[in-house]
Amino acid sequence: MSAGEPAVLSLDIGGTKLAVGVVTSDGAVHGLLVEPTRREQGPDAIISRLFGMGRSAIARAGLEVAAVGISCGGPLDSTRGILLSPPHLPGWIDIPLGDMARAEFGVPAFLENDATAAALGEHRFGAGKGVSTMLYLTISTGVGGGSVIHGKLHRGAAGNGGELGHVVVRPGGRMCSCGRRGCLEAYVSGTSIAERAAEALASGEVSTLADADPLTSVEVADAARADDQLARRIWDETTDVLGQAVTDLVNIFEPELVILGGGVTRTGSMLLEPVAEVVGRDAMPPAAKSAQVVLAGLGDVVCVAGAGVVAFDALTGANHG
Amino acid sequence: MSAGEPAVLSLDIGGTKLAVGVVTSDGAVHGLLVEPTRREQGPDAIISRLFGMGRSAIARAGLEVAAVGISCGGPLDSTRGILLSPPHLPGWIDIPLGDMARAEFGVPAFLENDATAAALGEHRFGAGKGVSTMLYLTISTGVGGGSVIHGKLHRGAAGNGGELGHVVVRPGGRMCSCGRRGCLEAYVSGTSIAERAAEALASGEVSTLADADPLTSVEVADAARADDQLARRIWDETTDVLGQAVTDLVNIFEPELVILGGGVTRTGSMLLEPVAEVVGRDAMPPAAKSAQVVLAGLGDVVCVAGAGVVAFDALTGANHG
Numbered sequence: 001m002s003a004g005e006p007a008v009l010s011l012d013i014g015g016t017k018l019a020v021g022v023v024t025s026d027g028a029v030h031g032l033l034v035e036p037t038r039r040e041q042g043p044d045a046i047i048s049r050l051f052g053m054g055r056s057a058i059a060r061a062g063l064e065v066a067a068v069g070i071s072c073g074g075p076l077d078s079t080r081g082i083l084l085s086p087p088h089l090p091g092w093i094d095i096p097l098g099d100m101a102r103a104e105f106g107v108p109a110f111l112e113n114d115a116t117a118a119a120l121g122e123h124r125f126g127a128g129k130g131v132s133t134m135l136y137l138t139i140s141t142g143v144g145g146g147s148v149i150h151g152k153l154h155r156g157a158a159g160n161g162g163e164l165g166h167v168v169v170r171p172g173g174r175m176c177s178c179g180r181r182g183c184l185e186a187y188v189s190g191t192s193i194a195e196r197a198a199e200a201l202a203s204g205e206v207s208t209l210a211d212a213d214p215l216t217s218v219e220v221a222d223a224a225r226a227d228d229q230l231a232r233r234i235w236d237e238t239t240d241v242l243g244q245a246v247t248d249l250v251n252i253f254e255p256e257l258v259i260l261g262g263g264v265t266r267t268g269s270m271l272l273e274p275v276a277e278v279v280g281r282d283a284m285p286p287a288a289k290s291a292q293v294v295l296a297g298l299g300d301v302v303c304v305a306g307a308g309v310v311a312f313d314a315l316t317g318a319n320h321g
Numbered sequence: 322m323s324a325g326e327p328a329v330l331s332l333d334i335g336g337t338k339l340a341v342g343v344v345t346s347d348g349a350v351h352g353l354l355v356e357p358t359r360r361e362q363g364p365d366a367i368i369s370r371l372f373g374m375g376r377s378a379i380a381r382a383g384l385e386v387a388a389v390g391i392s393c394g395g396p397l398d399s400t401r402g403i404l405l406s407p408p409h410l411p412g413w414i415d416i417p418l419g420d421m422a423r424a425e426f427g428v429p430a431f432l433e434n435d436a437t438a439a440a441l442g443e444h445r446f447g448a449g450k451g452v453s454t455m456l457y458l459t460i461s462t463g464v465g466g467g468s469v470i471h472g473k474l475h476r477g478a479a480g481n482g483g484e485l486g487h488v489v490v491r492p493g494g495r496m497c498s499c500g501r502r503g504c505l506e507a508y509v510s511g512t513s514i515a516e517r518a519a520e521a522l523a524s525g526e527v528s529t530l531a532d533a534d535p536l537t538s539v540e541v542a543d544a545a546r547a548d549d550q551l552a553r554r555i556w557d558e559t560t561d562v563l564g565q566a567v568t569d570l571v572n573i574f575e576p577e578l579v580i581l582g583g584g585v586t587r588t589g590s591m592l593l594e595p596v597a598e599v600v601g602r603d604a605m606p607p608a609a610k611s612a613q614v615v616l617a618g619l620g621d622v623v624c625v626a627g628a629g630v631v632a633f634d635a636l637t638g639a640n641h642g
Contacts, residue, residue: 075607084607133478145573149470156575157454157611166605167569170492180603248488252466252573254477282501284487286396286405290478 007063008311009054009105012114012303013072015039015088015141016190016263018046020053021301022061023069023308027125029301031060043092051104068101068109069311071117071303073142074160081111087177088142110314114138114303116161118296119146120153120313121306122259126297133255136296137164138303139242139271140262142177143185147253153313164249165189169241187241190217190264197234205230221267239271243278250283250291261296268295328384329632330375330426333435333624334393336360336409336462337511337584339367341374342622343382344390344629348446350622352381364413372425389422389430390632392438392624394463395481402432408498409463431635435459435624437482439617440467441474441634442627443580447618454576457617458485459624460563460592461583463498464506468574474634485570486510490562508562511538511585518555526551542588560592564599571604571612582617589616 005024012019018037021029033053037046058065073086081098083089101109112120119128119136128134128148137145145164147154155161165185166178173182174192186192197209197220207230212219223231246258258279265271276293283291296302312318326345333340339358342350354374358367379386394407402419404410422430433441440449440457449455449469458466466485468475476482486506487499494503495513507513518530518541528551533540544552567579579600586592597614604612617623633639 075605077607133475149475150473152471154454154470154574156608157577158575158605158607160575160605160607162575163572163605163608166572168565169489171490171565178605244489244492249573251484251487252570253475254479254481254483256478284396284479284481284484284499286398286479286481287477287484 005063007061007065008067008069008308009058009065010304010307010311011050011054011068011070011101012307013037013050013070013089014114014303015073018050018053019301019304020050020057021304022057022063022065023305024063025312027121027305027308029304029308030063031057032301032304033057039089043089043095047095047097047100051101054105065105065107067107067311067315068105069117069307069309070097070101070109070111071114071307071310072097072111073144074113074163075158076111076113076160078110078112078155078159081109083111108315110311112307112310113144113146113160114306115144115164116146116153116155117306117310118261118302119148119161119306120309121298121302122261122296123148123153124309125305126302127259127294128257131256133253134257134259135164135249135253135255136259136261137246138262139188139190139260139264141189141191143189167245167248169245184241184245188238188264193217193220193234193238193264196237197231200230200234207231217264221270225270235270236274239274240278242271243275244282246275246293247279247282250279250287254287255291258291258293259296260293261298261302265295326384328382328386329388329390329629330379330386331625331628331632332371332375332389332391332422333628334358334371334391334410335435335624336394339371339374340622340625341371341378342625343378343384343386344626345384346633348442348626348629350625350629351384352378353622353625354378360410364410364416368416368418368421372422375426386426386428388428388632388636389426390438390628390630391418391422391430391432392435392628392631393418393432394465395434395484396479397432397434397481399431399433399476399480402430404432429635431632433628433631434465434467434481436465436485437467437474437476438627438631439582439623440469440482440627441630442619442623443582443617444469444474445630446626447623448580448615449578452577454574455578455580456485456570456574456576457580457582458567459583460509460511460581460585462510462512464510488566488569490566505562505566509559509585514538514541514555514559514585517558518552521551521555528552538585542591546591556591557595560595561599563592564596565603567596567614568600568603571600571608575608576612579612579614580617581614582619582623586616
């Protein structure tokens, strides 16, 4: 790499972690920094820390950046660069992140829904290279999604590109952070996996999870793998609900590819296999035959790489049709 | 109109009726003929009758046709022109409708999912003119859907363009014709509305519908309008389930427009208003704000007009990207 190579700064604001890096046009992430979000600090302190990470990443990468790409959970207004009121970041209301980043770094800044950005990243550099129609689902603190249709990022009329985590899978079921009941997010997010396990423990069920502190989706997955009954039941419910929702999405879009990414997918085949099995069994046969379900190719840096693609595309006017 | 005007023959095979007409490039339908399908006759007799209607429509329109467009419920293989095994036409297995129509009429023939064709018809000539992202839902004998994304018909990798009727709205609920339980189609199709009313009557509930013969969704809607308690309950359940499913689709696609068409939508505002109300209330706020829910602009000829657009586009190579 050289100081003259085109590069952009990527800022990814997750509910659990902040990830920052400098992305070059080949999709490589330079100077990557990851920190816990610490949501309790509120927007001002977190944004200040995020921008500090940005300055460090630029210094570490030794590259000049031509733009900033920011990825965050929606809903947001990508055209105006405003974060509206993302359920995974309570108290972040109408934050003009685009303007703030432009003022901080002195270059154009572009805000995109994190799952939309990740979809774009996977399509350009990951598992979806060359695919015409693909869906990306992020199973993380929350659940989001993005799609590429006819080879092009789908932004949708509201600019969030589709909130795939907010489809009802259990009518009247668990309260979702969006205010509706029974959403996919309320069952398969990392947050929900941990919550459901905690509820089962609180009801007096015996489990090795009683000793887990903190109790997260990672501990639930580990205990399920070790055949803990409670953990196994929570995990099976998770993969079944996710499998049914992906089946619906496969019927709806008839995609070539469904990519699963986000923290919970670090469990690998333990998540992927049962989900792919449900889709193969329950989707309409032609759609099931055409659609492959795979894990994200870019792993943990999918949103950082995706936000980089967002910034590069915005600079060149691509994907703004 | 003149004998030299470009025209195509449209054949629409519904579960309840066959509709045939000659479509000119302005979207006008000439020599329209409509007959009951009489499903019990089986594919050979029905296709022979359908082709006879086609010959009559051409004679009545006084136009030469350059192609045949055929719309039918899926699943089907539009590339090869083969009807696979549509749930609304039991016994129609692997019917090579494209080849049959080409042999009959001596011109190229193109088969398309009926809701996909209708989506295209509405986008070109109906309520969706000029719109970038729109969904079309047909609420008829069955429930199907189609979408236009980035101004272009979405065919999907399996060529059915999305089976919007086969998303689960009630997990473990009513058996659907597709073999899965709890699909949207199993709750809001005309068939289901009538069946659920008949089941409630059979369980001994008192209703003015006891005298209806045959008992169809039209009678249920009429009785609901006259405040029959049983009919009202069935109707409210129908519009609520449909509203929730459209809410999911609005969250998923963030469309500018959702168009409702098909026989059941002849009930007009009685269907549209409660559905639009649920979407406005329950969809993610940015998506709800961006999406309008309206009735089909082409009414009963939406599939015939749509199959015409399919044929015109196939002749010119449009929408085959």
